Amino acid sequence: MALLLRRTDESDLPIEVIGVRPDRLRGMPPAEIGRFPIRHGNRTVPLAEVFQIKGDPSDERIDFEGNLRNVHRIGAQMSAGRIVVDGCTGWHLAAQMSGGTIEVSGDAGDWVGAEMTNGHVSICGSVGDLVGASYPGSRRGMTNGTILVGGSAGAEIGRSMRRGTIAIGGACGDHAGLGMIAGTILVFGSCGRYPGAEMRRGTIGLFGGGPVPLLPTFRRAGRFRPQFLALIERELRRTGFAGVDWPSGKLDLYHGDLLSLGKGEIWTREGGGLA
Amino acid sequence: MIPIVVDTFAEAFPMTAARAILTADTPAWAETAARTMSGYATSVIACDAEAALERILDPAETPDGRPGCSVLVFAFSRDALEKSLTNRVGQCVMTCPTSACYNGLPVAEKSIVVGGRLRYFGDGWQISKWIGERRYWRIPVMDGEFLCEEAFGTVKGVAGGNLIVMGNDPSRTLAATESAVQAIRARCRDVILPFPGGIARSGSKVGSKYRALRASTNTAFAPMLRGVVTTDLPAEATCAYEIVIDGLTMEAVERATAVGVQTAAGQPGVLGVTAGNYGGNLGPFHIRLLDVLDRYGEPV
Amino acid sequence: MDPSRTVDDRRIWPDSVCTACGCLCDDIVVKVKGDRILEAQGACSIGEGHFLGNRRGDGPEAWIHGEPANFDEAVERAAILLAGASCPLVIGLQECTTEGHRAAVELAESIGGGLEVPGVSATILSLQSVGEVTCTLGEIQNRADFVLIWRADPVRTHPRLFSRHVLEPRSDFLPGGRNDRFLAVVDIRETTTLKEADLAIPMDEGAEVEALWLLRALVKGIAIEAEQIAGVALKDWQALVERFRAARYGAILYDGRSNGLSVRGIHSLVRELNERTRFVVMPLHSGGNGVGARNVLTWRTGLPGAVRFVEGQGPLSSDAGLPSATAADAVLVVSGNPMVMDNEPTTEVRRKIPRVLLTGNQEPHPQAAEVVIRTAAFGIETSGTVYRMDGVPLPLRAVVASRFPTVEAVLRSIEHRVRERRA
Numbered sequence: 001m002a003l004l005l006r007r008t009d010e011s012d013l014p015i016e017v018i019g020v021r022p023d024r025l026r027g028m029p030p031a032e033i034g035r036f037p038i039r040h041g042n043r044t045v046p047l048a049e050v051f052q053i054k055g056d057p058s059d060e061r062i063d064f065e066g067n068l069r070n071v072h073r074i075g076a077q078m079s080a081g082r083i084v085v086d087g088c089t090g091w092h093l094a095a096q097m098s099g100g101t102i103e104v105s106g107d108a109g110d111w112v113g114a115e116m117t118n119g120h121v122s123i124c125g126s127v128g129d130l131v132g133a134s135y136p137g138s139r140r141g142m143t144n145g146t147i148l149v150g151g152s153a154g155a156e157i158g159r160s161m162r163r164g165t166i167a168i169g170g171a172c173g174d175h176a177g178l179g180m181i182a183g184t185i186l187v188f189g190s191c192g193r194y195p196g197a198e199m200r201r202g203t204i205g206l207f208g209g210g211p212v213p214l215l216p217t218f219r220r221a222g223r224f225r226p227q228f229l230a231l232i233e234r235e236l237r238r239t240g241f242a243g244v245d246w247p248s249g250k251l252d253l254y255h256g257d258l259l260s261l262g263k264g265e266i267w268t269r270e271g272g273g274l275a
Numbered sequence: 276m277i278p279i280v281v282d283t284f285a286e287a288f289p290m291t292a293a294r295a296i297l298t299a300d301t302p303a304w305a306e307t308a309a310r311t312m313s314g315y316a317t318s319v320i321a322c323d324a325e326a327a328l329e330r331i332l333d334p335a336e337t338p339d340g341r342p343g344c345s346v347l348v349f350a351f352s353r354d355a356l357e358k359s360l361t362n363r364v365g366q367c368v369m370t371c372p373t374s375a376c377y378n379g380l381p382v383a384e385k386s387i388v389v390g391g392r393l394r395y396f397g398d399g400w401q402i403s404k405w406i407g408e409r410r411y412w413r414i415p416v417m418d419g420e421f422l423c424e425e426a427f428g429t430v431k432g433v434a435g436g437n438l439i440v441m442g443n444d445p446s447r448t449l450a451a452t453e454s455a456v457q458a459i460r461a462r463c464r465d466v467i468l469p470f471p472g473g474i475a476r477s478g479s480k481v482g483s484k485y486r487a488l489r490a491s492t493n494t495a496f497a498p499m500l501r502g503v504v505t506t507d508l509p510a511e512a513t514c515a516y517e518i519v520i521d522g523l524t525m526e527a528v529e530r531a532t533a534v535g536v537q538t539a540a541g542q543p544g545v546l547g548v549t550a551g552n553y554g555g556n557l558g559p560f561h562i563r564l565l566d567v568l569d570r571y572g573e574p575v
Numbered sequence: 576m577d578p579s580r581t582v583d584d585r586r587i588w589p590d591s592v593c594t595a596c597g598c599l600c601d602d603i604v605v606k607v608k609g610d611r612i613l614e615a616q617g618a619c620s621i622g623e624g625h626f627l628g629n630r631r632g633d634g635p636e637a638w639i640h641g642e643p644a645n646f647d648e649a650v651e652r653a654a655i656l657l658a659g660a661s662c663p664l665v666i667g668l669q670e671c672t673t674e675g676h677r678a679a680v681e682l683a684e685s686i687g688g689g690l691e692v693p694g695v696s697a698t699i700l701s702l703q704s705v706g707e708v709t710c711t712l713g714e715i716q717n718r719a720d721f722v723l724i725w726r727a728d729p730v731r732t733h734p735r736l737f738s739r740h741v742l743e744p745r746s747d748f749l750p751g752g753r754n755d756r757f758l759a760v761v762d763i764r765e766t767t768t769l770k771e772a773d774l775a776i777p778m779d780e781g782a783e784v785e786a787l788w789l790l791r792a793l794v795k796g797i798a799i800e801a802e803q804i805a806g807v808a809l810k811d812w813q814a815l816v817e818r819f820r821a822a823r824y825g826a827i828l829y830d831g832r833s834n835g836l837s838v839r840g841i842h843s844l845v846r847e848l849n850e851r852t853r854f855v856v857m858p859l860h861s862g863g864n865g866v867g868a869r870n871v872l873t874w875r876t877g878l879p880g881a882v883r884f885v886e887g888q889g890p891l892s893s894d895a896g897l898p899s900a901t902a903a904d905a906v907l908v909v910s911g912n913p914m915v916m917d918n919e920p921t922t923e924v925r926r927k928i929p930r931v932l933l934t935g936n937q938e939p940h941p942q943a944a945e946v947v948i949r950t951a952a953f954g955i956e957t958s959g960t961v962y963r964m965d966g967v968p969l970p971l972r973a974v975v976a977s978r979f980p981t982v983e984a985v986l987r988s989i990e991h992r993v994r995e996r997r998a
Contacts, residue, residue, distance in 0.1 A: 013662050014902040041661025041904070042687030042885050070902065137703040144405070163405060175836060179704070184404065194784055194836060198843075201402070215788045216804050217797065227375050227422045228404050228413055230339040235407045258797045259788065259843075263400070 002084075003033070003057035007050060007066030013041040014090065015050055015071045022060040022081025022100065030056060057081075060100075064089075072109070075102045078119070091128070094121045097145070110154065113147040115140065116164070122240060126151030129173065132166050133159035140181065142166075148241045155192060158185045161202070167236055169244050177204045180264060184232065188244040199257050199264035205229070206268045207247050218256030218266060225250050226267065279509075280540055282565050285437045285532065285550035288558030290325070290349040291356045292432030292523050293387065294379030296332065297368055298343035306331065308374045309344035312367035316348070316359075317469050318519070320479065320490045324350040324359035325434060325521050327467035338377045339422075345379050347467045349434050349521045356429060357387035365393050369414070369421045376421075380428035380523075382409065390423035436466075436520035436528035436562055439478065439496060439549045440539045445514040447544030449474075452516040458538040459520070465527035466520050478517040481553045493517075493551065509546045517551060525560060532562050533571035578972075584608060588974045593618055594670075594954035595625035596733045597831065597860035597964035598712075598740070605974045612955070612975060619734035625862075629955045629975065630937045636979060637948045638941040649948045650985065653907070653931040654992035656946065660905035663688035667909040669863035670935065671982050672959025672971060676864075676871035678986035679909055685993050689883035689903070692868040698831065698858055699869070699880045701839040708845050710826075710855045711965045712739075717746040719855075721822030723759045723815075725829040725841060726783060727859050728766040736859070737771070741828070748824075757822070759815055761786070776815060779806035786812070787840030794819060794847055824853045831858035831964065860964040863953070867962035907931045907989075908944065910953060910982045933985055948985055951977035959983070 016039040025033055034048035060081030064074060072090035075083045078097045088106035095114040102121045110128035113121050114135060127149050132142035133156055141161040152170030161183040171189030180199040190208040194215055206212050233246050247269050254266040299305040309328045316326035326348040337343035350356035368376045390412040394401040402413040410425035442448030456473035483491035494500050495507040496515045508515060518535050522528035536548050550564055579588045588605040604616035605626060615626035637649030657663045665683045668676055683690040722741055729736045737743060742753055749755040760772035763780040778786055782805030789804045793816040802809055819825060829841050841856060848854035860866055873879045883891050910933050932944035935952040951957050956977035960968050
């Protein structure tokens with residue numbers, strides 16, 4: 001039986017549920033879970049002050065319900081288990097997580113999966129900026145794992161990511177894959193300006209069709225049908241990333257960013273090159 | 276005359292095995308890759324590995340959805356297998372137009388590195404991709420890129436399973452043995468028949484009068500030596516063919532043996548079906564023909 | 576020590592610092608009669624307006640809900656509001672001495688709140704990701720034989736920058752002054768500065784990043800296939816790069832309000848240029864003391880742009896923290912323009928949040944906030960330390976007395992009341 005946390009009030013003040021994760025709460029007696037300290041504004045309060053608590057996390061599953069837009073850091077640093085969110089969450093969802101799965105039925109804020117090292121995150125709605133990104137001053141964003149977003153995403157997704165996969169069903173904002181070290185970003189909607197700026201290695205697939213505003217430090221290689229994409233498609237379908245239009249024909253390949261190593265690649269639909 | 280299944284056993288031994296899934300844009304090129312990479316791989320007596328096409332795969336069965344083939348490769352140790360598979364994939368699959376090469380066994384601790392070695396052919400332009408739990412290397416080549424999985428799972432397989440078909444008319448004996456090969460290939464998974472067309476005509480025994488040789492002709496089944504050496508051939512037999520079976524599991528080899536024996540024994544001109552063994556000294560696995568027929572043979 | 580002297584009925588302040596722009600010219604001679612400034616000798620037109628526009632503030636010292644109130648009532652009210660909040664935010668801080676900044680950090684800590692200096696995040700982020708090769712204006716003055724102004728119009732916004740620091744001064748290294756220096760200007764429109772350039776490159780609007788990436792590529796010797804980038808022929812960009820290469824000491828100055836990738840691009844370009852020759856970069860900041868705020872925040876908390884204090888925790892970064900814009904339940908706007916928050920998309924949300932405003936404005940709007948407390952005008956009625964845009968601290972002296980307390984004093988009073996209420 002899962003642990004159910006239902007938020008009942010409507011206040012807009014930030015709530016940070018640091019440590020409220022299946023691997024941490026499993027085996028904790030109910031009273032102790034109720035006393036578990038979380039942050040509410042500038043105060044530390046017991047979990048039970050903000051959430052109605054039902055069930056127990058013995059099966060390593062936590063369900064969140066209610067108004068969660070200002071509930072931040074859900075699943076942050078989680079290493080195992082499963083979190084299911086019915087609704088929309090705040091910032092830092094799955095940040096620095098190292099394992100387990102998180103599913104969100106609605107939207108999520110900025111920093112989804114920032115600096116995560118492994119695990120699987122899927123969000124049905126849209127997300128904010130800096131998905132899988134590095135925090136300021138940090139050298140690396142996500143180093144492994146998968147982030148699947150059904151809706152659209154904001155700016156600087158995958159900033160300095162080192163490995164792992166980000167797939168966005170809708171559009172994404174500017175600077176996707178900024179300073180990317182390696183890994184895979186796939187965007188099925190339109191894409192903002194300067195994707196792949198300063199990327200070293202890695203793959204950015206921009207499959208929304210239409211022109212893509214590439215920097216002058218990207219060079220076109222030609223039109224190909226990449227085998228590896230079929231494997232990624234199969235894997236993402238297996239993990240439930242559905243409803244997107246996978247490109248079936250040939251794709252245009254661009255190499256860059258020549259300013260930083262230049263071993264990155266951007267794939268666009270046929271004729272989707274420079275804007 | 277009813278052909279006799281001799282109450283004897285085939286003597287098999289353990290070998291490390293891997294499975295390569297080869298795909299290409301067309302079934303023909305996939306098969307070309309498979310046949311080329313399993314060339315010169317009949318017997319570890321003198322080859323670095325034993326390998327053969329296991330099965331033609333439907334596009335739906337392959338990792339990238341293209342036509343494909345699976346190839347099983349057997350060698351005496353994981354190190355030897357790694358070396359052999361890397362060489363074979365590198366020289367025979369990577370070179371083959373439109374091909375890609377994937378691992379066809381679960382990857383556990385006991386895996387070998389293939390793509391992870393071939394990647395250096397990319398001269399620094401190779402690209403690694405982790406997809407799911409597996410790592411792939413993309414190596415730039417002249418028709419695009421060669422995709423090869425980093426690591427291949429291995430199992431302890433069984434090699435040297437065999438049966439010998441004996442008859443009095445060479446062409447009918449060969450036809451009977453061919454039927455057995457066809458039946459095994461059609462009905463059995465996880466096994467390969469590494470000899471030409473699945474058949475060895477120069478079956479061997481362990482040892483030789485010459486010290487340098489580890490094996491020499493199986494005199495007991497060489498009909499022209501009847502009278503000068505002890506023979507295992509029936510009195511009228513003038514011809515014998517051997518099918519050697521390597522499999523991923525003991526059961527797979529036993530099943531294939533049963534199918535082969537049963538099919539061959541039902542063919543005209545077959546005087547007897549037996550198996551090669553070396554007095555139990557060569558390998559730890561004994562496959563008794565009557566026993567496997569009993570267990571896996573189809574009711575007549 | 577009071578450096579002023581009195582001639583007849585006039586008080587003369589030598590070497591006064593002008594806070595009207597980021598140059599912080601410290602050679603202004605201000606002549607004062609009573610509480611009126613008569614003359615600001617040496618000041619540019621902006622500086623003159625800054626000094627001569629100062630008027631003694633009339634009317635109440637504070638308002639609560641638009642009603643006049645005395646200072647103590649207003650401080651008490653502000654303390655109640657801020658101490659009672661679960662998520663208070665202190666914002667503004669540009670028009671404030673570093674002494675005021677310190678008081679603001681301490682207040683934020685005592686109320687468990689956030690502290691934000693608006694409008695500097697792009698510079699900080701690029702500093703944190705690619706670094707900053709920089710120097711003081713004095714070094715540019717003495718050494719820079721090549722200056723690139725990137726999308727800024729200092730002739731208009733920092734009128735004395737060229738004459739005092741960047742272009743005209745003669746030095747041992749550049750005895751010819753302006754003649755020994757090369758000025759390149761890149762901008763998207765015809766600016767006054769562009770007209771002064773030895774090499775002027777007017778480029779297309781919105782193509783800054785492409786242009787910077789192109790320049791970086793050319794500097795690194797990477798071949799670019801396009802004939803034209805950002806509306807400028809490739810050969811013109813190449814001419815600029817030749818100038819980069821010819822420079823013995825180059826300086827790139829850009830608008831401190833720039834954001835996004837262009838700041839990162841400029842800082843990276845300068846770093847890459849240093850592989851060949853000496854190059855520095857400097858953002859041209861506007862007036863006030865935003866640079867001081869960053870410095871104080873960094874030395875007090877380790878975090879330059881935004882910070883928040885949470886019970887039982889050290890200062891936490893809020894650059895990557897929480898959406899503070901929507902999260903606050905009380906806001907203290909420190910000195911200056913209450914509109915600092917109105918250029919953000921979250922205005923509507925923020926308007927509903929109770930606010931306390933500290934302002935040195937001579938005619939503040941009584942209903943600009945729930946509590947409005949008047950302070951001495953920054954730069955004229957306040958003494959303390961201010962930071963020039965190159966990070967050099969300068970002493971600021973009040974040249975006229977004020978009826979109102981300084982920002983620092985108000986913040987300390989509020990903090991005192993907060994502590995009293997807690998005890």
